[in-house]
Amino acid sequence: MNVVNTLVVVGLGLIGSSLAAGLKQRGRVGRVLGVARRTETLQEAQSMGIIDAGALSLSELSGELVPGDVVFISVPTLAVESVLDECKACLPAGIIITDGASVKGSVLDAARRVWGVVPPELVAGHPIAGSEKSGVSACNPDLYVNHRVILTPVEETSIGAHQKVTALWQAVEAEVLNMPVDLHDDVLAATSHLPHAIAYSLVDTLAHDSDNEDIFRYAAGGFRDFTRIASSDPVMWHDIMQANQASVLDAIDLFSANLGRLRKAIATDDSEYMLGVFTRAKEARDHFTRLINKQAFVPKMQSKEVTYVMQPGGQVNGQIRVPGDKSISHRSIMLGSLAEGVTEVEGFLEGEDALATLQAFRDMGVVIEGPNNGRVKIHGVGLHGLQKPAGPLYLGNSGTSMRLLAGILAGQPFDTVLTGDESLSKRPMNRVVKPLLSMGARIEAEGEKGFPPVKITGGQSLRAMDYTLPMASAQVKSCVLLAGLYADGETSVTEPAPTRDHTERMLRGFGYKVSSEGPKASLKGGSSLFATQIDVPADISSAAFFMVAASIAPGSDLTLTHVGINPTRIGIINILRLMGADITISNEREVGGEPVADIRVQHAPLKGIQIPEDQVPLAIDECPVLFVAAACAEGTTVLTGAEELRVKESDRIQCMADGLITLGIKAEPTPDGIVIEGGQLGQGTVESYGDHRIAMAFAVASLRSSGPITILNCANVGTSFPNFAELAQNVGIKLTTQAQ
Numbered sequence: 030m031n032v033v034n035t036l037v038v039v040g041l042g043l044i045g046s047s048l049a050a051g052l053k054q055r056g057r058v059g060r061v062l063g064v065a066r067r068t069e070t071l072q073e074a075q076s077m078g079i080i081d082a083g084a085l086s087l088s089e090l091s092g093e094l095v096p097g098d099v100v101f102i103s104v105p106t107l108a109v110e111s112v113l114d115e116c117k118a119c120l121p122a123g124i125i126i127t128d129g130a131s132v133k134g135s136v137l138d139a140a141r142r143v144w145g146v147v148p149p150e151l152v153a154g155h156p157i158a159g160s161e162k163s164g165v166s167a168c169n170p171d172l173y174v175n176h177r178v179i180l181t182p183v184e185e186t187s188i189g190a191h192q193k194v195t196a197l198w199q200a201v202e203a204e205v206l207n208m209p210v211d212l213h214d215d216v217l218a219a220t221s222h223l224p225h226a227i228a229y230s231l232v233d234t235l236a237h238d239s240d241n242e243d244i245f246r247y248a249a250g251g252f253r254d255f256t257r258i259a260s261s262d263p264v265m266w267h268d269i270m271q272a273n274q275a276s277v278l279d280a281i282d283l284f285s286a287n288l289g290r291l292r293k294a295i296a297t298d299d300s301e302y303m304l305g306v307f308t309r310a311k312e313a314r315d316h317f318t319r320l321i322n323k324q325a326f327v328p329k330m331q332s333k334e335v336t337y338v339m340q341p342g343g344q345v346n347g348q349i350r351v352p353g354d355k356s357i358s359h360r361s362i363m364l365g366s367l368a369e370g371v372t373e374v375e376g377f378l379e380g381e382d383a384l385a386t387l388q389a390f391r392d393m394g395v396v397i398e399g400p401n402n403g404r405v406k407i408h409g410v411g412l413h414g415l416q417k418p419a420g421p422l423y424l425g426n427s428g429t430s431m432r433l434l435a436g437i438l439a440g441q442p443f444d445t446v447l448t449g450d451e452s453l454s455k456r457p458m459n460r461v462v463k464p465l466l467s468m469g470a471r472i473e474a475e476g477e478k479g480f481p482p483v484k485i486t487g488g489q490s491l492r493a494m495d496y497t498l499p500m501a502s503a504q505v506k507s508c509v510l511l512a513g514l515y516a517d518g519e520t521s522v523t524e525p526a527p528t529r530d531h532t533e534r535m536l537r538g539f540g541y542k543v544s545s546e547g548p549k550a551s552l553k554g555g556s557s558l559f560a561t562q563i564d565v566p567a568d569i570s571s572a573a574f575f576m577v578a579a580s581i582a583p584g585s586d587l588t589l590t591h592v593g594i595n596p597t598r599i600g601i602i603n604i605l606r607l608m609g610a611d612i613t614i615s616n617e618r619e620v621g622g623e624p625v626a627d628i629r630v631q632h633a634p635l636k637g638i639q640i641p642e643d644q645v646p647l648a649i650d651e652c653p654v655l656f657v658a659a660a661c662a663e664g665t666t667v668l669t670g671a672e673e674l675r676v677k678e679s680d681r682i683q684c685m686a687d688g689l690i691t692l693g694i695k696a697e698p699t700p701d702g703i704v705i706e707g708g709q710l711g712q713g714t715v716e717s718y719g720d721h722r723i724a725m726a727f728a729v730a731s732l733r734s735s736g737p738i739t740i741l742n743c744a745n746v747g748t749s750f751p752n753f754a755e756l757a758q759n760v761g762i763k764l765t766t767q768a769q
């Protein structure tokens with residue numbers, strides 16, 4: 030169906046002719062009329078089938094137009110005004126006018142000069158597509174497919190005209206976005222106009238330097254990639270620079286200052302500065318697609334839809350090492366950044382949660398090299414060396430990042446805002462806001478439960494505090510202790526039940542005194558952390574999926590190597606053993622203050638138990654997969670004292686119950702736990718609700734299901750266990766992934 034009856038394209042360059050050809054090829058336009066300055070261009074366009082007829086001026090064609098037809102102006106930016114003059118002089122009422130110029134403020138200013146106001150039929154637009162090639166011969170009917178087109182409607186713009194122009198671009202498979210004019214021009218100055226100015230200037234500099242006559246002959250990859258856009262249309266870019274003068278000058282000034290600073294670093298052998306710029310830039314560039322692609326100018330993690338399709342049955346065998354411990358990886362970045370000197374980390378978890386912490390510290394000026402095969406080098410800045418980040422710190426899906434950072438940031442001289450994804454934005458932060466407020470911090474979160482964003486006002490002097498935790502939470506304990514580093518006096522935290530103690534252990538590893546007396550941990554503010562080496566053990570929370578897998582699947586015999594068996598984390602081993610699991614621990618040793626061992630699990634029939642409440646905080650993240658063990662056990666398993674599960678990445682009690690019930694298991698949620706009757710797992714489609722641990726738990730369940738299980742929404746497995754699917758397949762779990 031046609032989106033427009035007659036389209037007039039004024040200016041048959043790459044942009045205009047590609048729109049015309051794209052609409053024609055898709056059968057979405059009645060006819061296209063072209064306006065060009067030269068008869069040969071019109072002839073060429075007509076012979077290529079891009080236009081049906083043409084003229085050297087708009088006025089020659091205006092008699093053929095009726096209301097609802099569209100004029101698309103695709104001439105160099107500074108020539109737009111004269112075309113608008115012509116539009117005013119000759120177009121009948123009701124003709125929609127749009128354009129493709131790279132600068133939008135100048136087009137709207139031109140319209141105001143021509144008409145006195147912006148006419149309602151004018152919809153300014155900018156297709157973010159193009160190429161260094163120009164002219165009608167470069168025409169490409171697919172130029173706009175999956176490219177963005179930014180429209181900058183103003184108050185006066187008519188809704189009908191806006192809708193029509195939107196439909197026009199969508200018809201050539203572009204993605205249409207709307208943006209305020211000024212924002213558009215600033216963003217484009219930085220992302221497009223500045224790179225063009227630099228590319229032109231660089232090539233011109235080299236071309237004019239006689240000593241470098243031969244340079245182009247030797248110029249390969251880097252030069253070619255970097256300067257490709259210097260082959261773009263000079264008149265077009267001349268016009269853009271003039272039309273967006275103020276924003277372009279701001280962008281050039283900022284860049285010149287930064288280049289000057291880099292020059293100084295090179296001149297003074299300031300390796301730290303150079304590495305800082307290069308590692309940050311490499312990181313930004315490497316994650317460019319993930320961070321920005323399809324999200325226009327809103328930096329947001331891009332998560333693909335991932336589905337796990339599980340075939341039933343099988344057994345798990347072999348020897349594997351699961352990735353690094355998430356809790357320890359977070360803390361290695363945090364304490365490494367706050368230490369004096371260079372900390373080297375091995376076994377770092379390259380999952381999205383730990384990477385979010387890493388990025389946050391980079392955003393606060395810390396130079397961090399890697400991660401490279403689990404190796405990270407952190408150039409610590411000391412307790413008082415963090416710098417104000419340029420914008421909010423985005424922490425993705427990671428509760429640990431947000432809660433621990435809140436403690437550190439409460440003690441900084443600058444303001445910060447912490448944000449996260451949809452799941453993290455619904456997790457309660459008041460549990461850290463309250464104690465931090467008592468310490469004299471200025472911190473706020475939204476609503477009764479204190480949902481993110483968390484806003485922290487810096488420059489407060491913190492008071493030490495003796496805090497009794499209302500719930501068993503290592504995140505809250507760690508948050509208060511980390512704030513205590515900045516407080517005046519001794520801060521103590523008393524917990525109702527033991528929780529993971531990695532913060533206390535690692536602080537000691539960095540030479541910071543932390544005393545522990547039963548349930549109470551204390552430290553005095555104002556000392557220093559000193560860089561160290563950290564060997565991150567394999568994550569017992571990730572190993573847990575395979576421990577349950579081997580336990581429930583007959584014929585299994587699996588060894589998990591180098592697993593962290595910190596006593597505050599081994600609830601999964603204790604509980605599985607109580608259920609009858611066959612687990613052998615060997616090769617026990619200590620690495621960097623954390624105990625590790627190899628864990629061998631052989632299949633054994635499991636029985637239902639009442640899970641001891643004191644084990645719950647020691648197995649809090651392992652509960653989803655323990656529910657699968659319970660479903661495969663003989664008899665009833667009862668869990669109590671686990672209300673914390675309701676405020677994780679999902680409500681893990683309800684979500685697991687939903688999935689188990691779908692698979693034919695009797696599972697009854699209670700306010701603080703669940704009752705599960707062991708039985709035959711069936712088949713079906715379950716939701717993971719975007720929760721990594723739920724997705725992986727149901728993948729393990731397939732080993733004992735009677736038919737296939739489809740698990741929806743599994744992309745977030747990448748937050749804690751990026752190679753889960755691969756390792757699962759390697760040991761014998763029948764998993765295939767489907768990604769869109």
Ligand SMILES: O=C(O)C1=C[C@@H](OP(=O)(O)O)[C@@H](O)[C@H](O)C1
Binds near residue numbers: 355356357507529673
């Ligand atoms: O301190 C940590 O690294 C963690 C503590 C636990 O959270 P809570 O403190 O909310 O129990 C756990 O669920 C989380 O995965 C990691």
Ligand SMILES: C=C(OP(=O)(O)O)C(=O)O
Binds near residue numbers: 355382429722749
């Ligand atoms: C609860 C978890 O993590 P976080 O709180 O850091 O999001 C988890 O990994 O299961």
